């Protein structure tokens with residue numbers, strides 16, 4: 001299995017190889033936000049480089065309207081954080097975790113980075129003063145009610161399907177699927193199949209002409225457990241985290257019976273789609289993303305080791321897609 005190192009590693013601000021180089025790109029700091037059905041996915045870009053990526057819960061509407069009313073970033077920080085520096089330190093420390101303590105972390109990170117870069121002298125002349133304003137936000141969302149809230153952010157650009165150069169898409173096609181496929185294809189080449197193990201499990205494929213072949217949508221792992229727990233009279237709610245290893249296929253208690261049913265059919269389904277994909281495109285590539293990707297890959301590896309060596313695992317596919325689009329916009 002390939003877990004590409006390129007850009008995928010979250011780095012801390014202190015590890016910049018060359019601050020002076022980065023100071024040159026200070027006007028080009030931007031945030032990528034993907035609004036999924038379970039949570040928010042953030043990327044902090046410096047120019048074309050993804051500096052770091054992390055997930056947060058949805059932000060309350062009140063906080064987003066505060067962002068909209070702020071005239072400057074300092075203004076904004078004052079509104080939200082009585083003691084921004086302290087919070088900032090803490091946020092910094094925890095930014096590798098999936099759920100940082102502060103949902104305002106993205107904005108804080110940008111400001112922190114700007115402060116760092118402002119203090120760097122770029123020879124021969126010092127860099128001009130940097131305007132302090134909320135960083136540009138490139139947004140892709142599959143949750144319309146959340147999109148509406150974020151449209152109040154001062155410097156936001158919402159990516160729509162017609163900005164993704166993928167051919168042959170249909171009107172209701174999800175922007176996350178389009179961006180992930182575009183990002184994967186542009187990075188590793190077409191034909192490409194993207195498997196997104198998120199709230200929903202999706203398969204999305206394009207041929208060598210960068211034209212949508214099509215795909216499939218089904219309930220993701222979490223949803224499968226949740227619906228069984230919620231829509232039945234006597235089945236318990238089984239959490240994904242309860243499943244430390246593959247359960248016995250023929251189980252002798254309820255929890256394991258649910259685990260077995262969900263996970264073995266999930267994996268068999270994925271294997272079947274992969275085989276169908278390779279029948280269509282023997283040289284076709286496959287990339288996997290989504291919150292359940294690691295679990296999925298581990299179990300696929302245990303059951304079908306030969307197949308997994310050819311899979312690309314990359315959590316940030318959507319950000320690669322967004323980067324392609326933002327680069328195209330600037331050209």
Ligand SMILES: Nc1ncnc2c1ncn2[C@@H]1O[C@H](COP(=O)(O)OP(=O)(O)OP(=O)(O)O)[C@@H](O)[C@H]1O
Pocket residue numbers: 035036037038039098099142176196197198199200201220221222223240289290291292
């Ligand atoms: N900290 C977490 N919070 C929520 N889900 C998590 C977390 N860690 C892993 N997951 C898993 O991630 C899955 C959701 O994936 P992801 O975060 O990619 O969803 P999403 O982007 O909201 O969904 P989608 O892209 O399908 O709309 C859940 O099934 C869950 O098991």
Ligand SMILES: CC(C)(CO)[C@@H](O)C(=O)NCCC(=O)O
Pocket residue numbers: 037142172173174175176177198200202217
């Ligand atoms: C399938 C999901 C929920 C996956 O996040 C999203 O891409 C979406 O809402 N899509 C719209 C329907 C479609 O892609 O055909």
Ligand SMILES: [K+]
Pocket residue numbers: none
């Ligand atoms: K829906």
